[in-house]
Amino acid sequence: MVSSEFCLDSPSVPGCTDPTAVNYNPLATEDDGSCIDSISGCTNVAACNYDAAANVDDGSCTFPIQFYNCAGQCNLDSDGDDVCDQLEIEGCQDDTACNYDAEATDPGACFYPDPGFNCDGTSLCIEDLNDNNAIEVGDVLLVLADFGCTENCSADITGDGFVTVDDVLALLSAFGSECL
Numbered sequence: 001m002v003s004s005e006f007c008l009d010s011p012s013v014p015g016c017t018d019p020t021a022v023n024y025n026p027l028a029t030e031d032d033g034s035c036i037d038s039i040s041g042c043t044n045v046a047a048c049n050y051d052a053a054a055n056v057d058d059g060s061c062t063f064p065i066q067f068y069n070c071a072g073q074c075n076l077d078s079d080g081d082d083v084c085d086q087l088e089i090e091g092c093q094d095d096t097a098c099n100y101d102a103e104a105t106d107p108g109a110c111f112y113p114d115p116g117f118n119c120d121g122t123s124l125c126i127e128d129l130n131d132n133n134a135i136e137v138g139d140v141l142l143v144l145a146d147f148g149c150t151e152n153c154s155a156d157i158t159g160d161g162f163v164t165v166d167d168v169l170a171l172l173s174a175f176g177s178e179c180l
Helices: 137-146 165-174
Strands: none
Touching: 137 165
């Protein structure tokens, strides 16, 4: 004869039954004491603010800027000038040179004008019209020969496009000087 009084107890499923725990098991029917509290923080070991105790990443990880470490120091700075080797700019650092580079962090070649000229090749002695390194009678004669010129004037000392009394006076004020 078969008994109709057959009853099965639900099987017990041990695990963490705390829904706020990291290892919560929704199928667990019996708390076995294995619940792990949630600790938020940065869980990326490559981050500057890695937290070894954190088990839930909260998105707070910070990373160093390229070429720098977490302390803000260069990973490579062979010359010790606090500029990372990858960011160095070679150039002329002498502000009196024609090719001065204000952004240069490492020294490079500098170029200087020839004596008596500026960096674009213009004479520093504009009154020396015959280029003999002296302001003398030959220059006066060139201004007088060009006097009254109104365009393409070779003796325009003042730079106004004309050769007038102003140019003669400028030349006479420098008369007798040597150009270095």
